[in-house]
Amino acid sequence: MPEPILEVRDLTVHFYTYAGIVKAIEKVSFDVYKGETFALVGETGCGKSVTSRALTQLIESPGRIVGGKVIYHRDDGSTVDLLRLKEEEIREIRGKEIAYIFQDPHASLDPLYTVGYQIAEAMVVHGTVKDWKEGFKRAVDILRRVLIPDPESRVKNYPHELSGGMKQRVVIGIGVSNNPRILIADEPTTALDVTVQAQILDLMNKLKEEYKTTVILITHNMGVVAEMADRVAVMYAGKIVEIGSVDQIFKNPLHPYTQGLLKAVPNPLARIEKLETIPGTVPNLITPPSGCRFHPRCPRVMGICKEEVPKLKEMEPGHFVACHLY
Amino acid sequence: MSEPILKVENLKKYFPIRGLLRTVGYVKAVDGVSFEINKGETFGLVGESGCGKTTTGRTILRLIEPTDGNITFEGKDVTRLKGEEMKWFRRKAQIMFQDPYSSLNPRQTVFEIIMEPVRFHGIEVDDPEEFVIKLLESVGLNEMHLYRYPHEFSGGQRQRIALARLLALKPEFIVLDEPTSALDVSVQATILNMMKELQREHGFTYLFISHDLGVVKYMSHRMGVMYLGKLVEVGPADKVFENPLHPYTKFLLSAIPVPDPELARELKKQRMKVEGEPPSPINPPAGCRFHPRCPFVKDVCRREEPPLVEVEKDHYVACWLYAKS
Numbered sequence: 001m002p003e004p005i006l007e008v009r010d011l012t013v014h015f016y017t018y019a020g021i022v023k024a025i026e027k028v029s030f031d032v033y034k035g036e037t038f039a040l041v042g043e044t045g046c047g048k049s050v051t052s053r054a055l056t057q058l059i060e061s062p063g064r065i066v067g068g069k070v071i072y073h074r075d076d077g078s079t080v081d082l083l084r085l086k087e088e089e090i091r092e093i094r095g096k097e098i099a100y101i102f103q104d105p106h107a108s109l110d111p112l113y114t115v116g117y118q119i120a121e122a123m124v125v126h127g128t129v130k131d132w133k134e135g136f137k138r139a140v141d142i143l144r145r146v147l148i149p150d151p152e153s154r155v156k157n158y159p160h161e162l163s164g165g166m167k168q169r170v171v172i173g174i175g176v177s178n179n180p181r182i183l184i185a186d187e188p189t190t191a192l193d194v195t196v197q198a199q200i201l202d203l204m205n206k207l208k209e210e211y212k213t214t215v216i217l218i219t220h221n222m223g224v225v226a227e228m229a230d231r232v233a234v235m236y237a238g239k240i241v242e243i244g245s246v247d248q249i250f251k252n253p254l255h256p257y258t259q260g261l262l263k264a265v266p267n268p269l270a271r272i273e274k275l276e277t278i279p280g281t282v283p284n285l286i287t288p289p290s291g292c293r294f295h296p297r298c299p300r301v302m303g304i305c306k307e308e309v310p311k312l313k314e315m316e317p318g319h320f321v322a323c324h325l326y
Numbered sequence: 327m328s329e330p331i332l333k334v335e336n337l338k339k340y341f342p343i344r345g346l347l348r349t350v351g352y353v354k355a356v357d358g359v360s361f362e363i364n365k366g367e368t369f370g371l372v373g374e375s376g377c378g379k380t381t382t383g384r385t386i387l388r389l390i391e392p393t394d395g396n397i398t399f400e401g402k403d404v405t406r407l408k409g410e411e412m413k414w415f416r417r418k419a420q421i422m423f424q425d426p427y428s429s430l431n432p433r434q435t436v437f438e439i440i441m442e443p444v445r446f447h448g449i450e451v452d453d454p455e456e457f458v459i460k461l462l463e464s465v466g467l468n469e470m471h472l473y474r475y476p477h478e479f480s481g482g483q484r485q486r487i488a489l490a491r492l493l494a495l496k497p498e499f500i501v502l503d504e505p506t507s508a509l510d511v512s513v514q515a516t517i518l519n520m521m522k523e524l525q526r527e528h529g530f531t532y533l534f535i536s537h538d539l540g541v542v543k544y545m546s547h548r549m550g551v552m553y554l555g556k557l558v559e560v561g562p563a564d565k566v567f568e569n570p571l572h573p574y575t576k577f578l579l580s581a582i583p584v585p586d587p588e589l590a591r592e593l594k595k596q597r598m599k600v601e602g603e604p605p606s607p608i609n610p611p612a613g614c615r616f617h618p619r620c621p622f623v624k625d626v627c628r629r630e631e632p633p634l635v636e637v638e639k640d641h642y643v644a645c646w647l648y649a650k651s
């Protein structure tokens with residue numbers, strides 16, 4: 001039986017803007033199992049980043065977590081609701097037990113400090129090393145771990161002296177420096193070319209095998225999902241519409257949105273005469289559509305879809321869908 | 327066989343690197359590129375960021391002046407066009423950019439955005455409003471959008487407006503530089519289908535630039551693969567994908583994550599391993615530019631540049647594995 005490491009229940013985040021309340025994510029629920037790679041996919045603005053940041057209360061004003069629970073199973077078997085922790089308490093976990101990697105390596109690194117300093121700092125802050133001296137020594141090991149050639153001299157480099165791919169390796173190095181139990185990677189390869197992306201994905205898989213880290217991978221790239229994920233949650237307009245194993249989602253997608261999304265991707269290995277499209281655009285989240293949020297674009301919309309919010313239902317073991325067709 | 331509408335021979339674009347007092351070197355962004363595009367076809371150009379795709383597209387249109395080489399469009403030498411002939415070329419050959427946000431003037435309405443170049447080129451239209459509405463309809467917008475401003479539109483809608491503006495000039499050749507890179511997949515699919523449809527209808531010729539190999543495969547009849555300012559492989563898109571010849575093309579194709587988990591598990595095991603990232607185009611490696619990273623490198627690769635040779639019908643590669651030194 002897979003053991004959960006995170007149980008997310010009814011997570012809801014709103015942003016209070018001049019234009020109105022942006023209901024960025026609404027009653028989002030899912031489990032993440034120990035040691036797996038769990039992917040969150042969906043198009044721009046569907047709430048992937050907000051969901052991942054809310055897990056450790058990383059939501060800034062004008063945003064607010066207005067409801068839900070994030071049950072975290074600690075190493076010693078005890079559990080804790082991460083949303084109930086005080087700022088100092090969650091800060092001890094964030095960056096240490098639960099670490100983040102963000103999309104843009106330029107923004108994640110400080111141009112004024114050497115990469116060695118920045119890796120050491122991550123460890124010093126969390127007391128993983130006893131002092132800065134040990135931190136700098138360990139930084140060299142970490143650069144080696146993320147396969148940066150000549151780590152002894154690279155450790156003294158500033159970010160601008162590294163290529164985009166190397167910078168992202170350093171960011172990953174900082175992420176794994178404290179051997180986190182959960183690594184949350186938000187579009188870790190979106191800013192990179194495909195060949196560099198392949199190298200970085202390889203590296204993430206290697207680190208994951210070595211350290212048994214649980215990975216939450218956020219991406220809009222269906223190819224990356226197919227390659228990396230064990231299980232997948234598909235998001236649309238702030239809601240999870242389908243969850244399943246990677247094979248269930250790709251071979252037997254149940255939600256009309258998932259089906260449309262998969263057919264809209266130009267698969268380089270297939271001969272495609274005409275791509276299928278999803279008509280319309282994503283709704284604004286200040287006044288989201290009633291009932292099923294996909295109903296204005298859904299080819300199979302029915303009367304009930306406009307009135308009632310569909311709940312996630314388990315259709316086969318481990319495969320959940322939120323749609324009135326089922 | 328259809329005629330080439332565009333012929334590019336040995337095209338070069340070097341950007342000077344200025345030091346304090348003088349030029350201290352050159353970025354060899356495009357360094358001897360040759361290809362042809364037939365009337366009514368889509369020629370895809372792929373490669374990693376910085377390999378020279380955009381510079382190639384812009385130089386062909388003379389938005390930047392080439393350093394060397396020949397460009398022939400409908401039999402005319404583009405590098406020598408002046409006055410009325412240049413104006414004709416500016417109308418017949420258009421470009422659409424990646425960024426749907428900066429390519430439209432935020433202070434103009436959709437109507438003005440589309441009519442401005444029409445007036446500039448002195449194209450006669452009886453009823454401008456009617457004319458613009460027709461164009462909007464051809465890209466899936468309508469008269470409701472006529473007097474709105476760019477900020478009121480999504481990224482996908484803005485690319486439609488940009489497309490409508492091009493269509494107004496009745497071009498023959500369009501450079502599409504990553505036209506859907508900033509868009510979501512479902513929106514991208516709509517725009518790509520629309521471009522194909524318009525091509526069928528009007529016989530457009532496209533130079534389609536992208537780093538997304540799936541998109542290039544979907545759009546292109548023929549394609550070229552660029553590495554560090556050079557074309558390393560040219561051929562029918564199907565052949566390049568089914569039977570890639572150049573080690574770099576093989577590497578590029580094997581790196582694509584495929585949206586099929588079962589296949590992905592298989593392919594991951596066979597993935598070609600190549601270290602590092604492309605070097606700088608300021609001092610590109612001698613001989614074959616891929617040699618420092620190539621798993622098949624031979625002595626000659628370090629010394630001499632491989633010529634582009636035809637390996638199967640219409641399928642060319644520049645690599646010493648296929649050429650005699």
Ligand SMILES: Nc1ncnc2c1ncn2[C@@H]1O[C@H](COP(=O)(O)OP(=O)(O)OP(=O)(O)O)[C@@H](O)[C@H]1O
Binds near residue numbers: 220
């Ligand atoms: N600071 C903010 N103020 C107002 N709204 C916000 C803010 N941050 C996010 N949102 C809104 O929350 C929703 C979800 O955003 P989120 O960043 O999670 O999307 P995403 O799925 O990560 O998209 P992308 O693929 O573009 O990264 C969007 O509608 C977004 O506009």
Ligand SMILES: Nc1ncnc2c1ncn2[C@@H]1O[C@H](COP(=O)(O)OP(=O)(O)O)[C@@H](O)[C@H]1O
Binds near residue numbers: 353355356607
């Ligand atoms: N205006 C310019 N001045 C100097 N260098 C440039 C200029 N434009 C492009 N380059 C350089 O030329 C090379 C090719 O760039 P580009 O054609 O934009 O590549 P691509 O479109 O394939 O990403 C890069 O090294 C880039 O930095």
Ligand code: SF4
Binds near residue numbers: 257293294300301323
């Ligand atoms: S609930 Fe109705 S509108 Fe929503 S996806 Fe299912 S069928 Fe379509």
Ligand code: SF4
Binds near residue numbers: 616617620623632
């Ligand atoms: S010419 Fe030599 S180095 Fe270049 S790709 Fe071919 S085998 Fe490799």
Ligand SMILES: [Mg+2]
Binds near residue numbers: 048186
């Ligand atoms: Mg995001």
Ligand SMILES: [Mg+2]
Binds near residue numbers: 379380381
């Ligand atoms: Mg470019």
